[in-house]
Amino acid sequence: MKRKTTYSLAFALCAMALLLLSACGPATSSTAQSNLTPLQVLQKSADAMKKVSSTHIEMQSQDSVQTTGAAVTSTREQQGTPVPTNVNVSLKASG
16 A cells, blocks of 8 residues: 555656646747847838738627616605616627
8 A cells, every 4th residue: 555655656746747847848839930029020010001902890799788777666756676777789890
């Protein structure tokens, strides 16, 4: 029983060490890194946007809002209970 516990503990420690080493190791990536500064990227983007002759935009939005409406009363003297109201808004635009 003691031997099984020792192996389990050793396995757990090795697994933790591997996780730490892989998390702290150098990042490897198959994509090339750019040597451009953020300012250079923005300048190139602005130059490319000057050459654009048209654009097309599509937008969709859906929202649901719950509001509290006017109070419902049976007589003017009684205080009514506010009535919750659900409002669904859908917006679709293109241009």
